[in-house]
Amino acid sequence: MAGTRPLSDSMDEINDTVGEQAFRRIRSDIISGTLKPGQKLKLERLKSQYGVSVSTLREILNRLTTEDLVLAEGQRGFEVAPASVDNLREVGDLRLVLENHALALSFAAGDLDWEAEVVAAHHKLSSIEKALLGGDADRTEQWIKYDFAFHHAMISACGSKSLLAIHQSIFDRFMRYHMLAQSFRGGGVAEDHGELFRLALARDVEGAQAKLASHIHLGIDHILSTGKL
Structure with missing residues (x-):
């Protein structure tokens, strides 16, 4: 049908929106101190808390490392950046x-x-x-x-x-x-x-x-x- 967008495009847009919302929430929770300096960021726990997949969480947390709000610890996962x-x-x-x-x-x-x-x-x-x-x-x-x-x-x-x-x-x-x-x-x-x-x-x-x-x-x-x- 003319003008109909592929379902896959629509789903990607929805997923992007959910991911962006989760990104903003996690970032806000770090800045507000809800997620405390040095706190371990367990993916399974965050998955249920923020309603996104583990793969999306990894992308979000890696993105937050570029702002020095999160530290990546290699095989040990992620933690909130310490305060000093x-x-x-x-x-x-x-x-x-x-x-x-x-x-x-x-x-x-x-x-x-x-x-x-x-x-x-x-x-x-x-x-x-x-x-x-x-x-x-x-x-x-x-x-x-x-x-x-x-x-x-x-x-x-x-x-x-x-x-x-x-x-x-x-x-x-x-x-x-x-x-x-x-x-x-x-x-x-x-x-x-x-x-x-x-x-x-x-x-x-x-x-x-x-x-x-x-x-x-x-x-x-x-x-x-x-x-x-």
């Missing part, structure tokens, strides 16, 4: 290099639509931070979502999909440590975001880069102060 002070500092440095470069490109190219995106992202983040400062500790995961959205909005006009994708991967690895620390930094982080917002709208590249460096380093100090690593 050195790795936290390394990831923080990588984030700073990538985000500073993207900020400069984005500030130069951003138009009125970009400004509107930054305004909207900061408004949402600021609302969550006010709730956290008011004692609503259950909003931490939501804060991480809007924290990324704000930082992403500031660099979204950089003109490089590859740069944005790499930045998101590094940002998520950095946020993993915040989730492991299970502690919101408080008023200081909200003030940082307010200043970054002002500097973004002013297109002040040097000021924003300096504030971002302080923001990231203070975040590292806060994570280490919790004693969770």
Whole structure:
């Protein structure tokens, strides 16, 4: 029949969708700390937990090794990447290099639509931070979502999909440590975001880069102060 797609093509699409969903769930569970640093990733257990085949799980876990979220142990299988002070500092440095470069490109190219995106992202983040400062500790995961959205909005006009994708991967690895620390930094982080917002709208590249460096380093100090690593 004209226009009918082969069943095999449809099944491949369904399988790809299921595999992508499982990939996102496993990746999210690693970043959130649900799957803990150093935890052995037993394929049979994960098969029932995430509803995909062992072969698909192997593909997913090998894919996550490229982001340093999973370690492949040869014949011994896979485990969640460990957390360490050195790795936290390394990831923080990588984030700073990538985000500073993207900020400069984005500030130069951003138009009125970009400004509107930054305004909207900061408004949402600021609302969550006010709730956290008011004692609503259950909003931490939501804060991480809007924290990324704000930082992403500031660099979204950089003109490089590859740069944005790499930045998101590094940002998520950095946020993993915040989730492991299970502690919101408080008023200081909200003030940082307010200043970054002002500097973004002013297109002040040097000021924003300096504030971002302080923001990231203070975040590292806060994570280490919790004693969770």
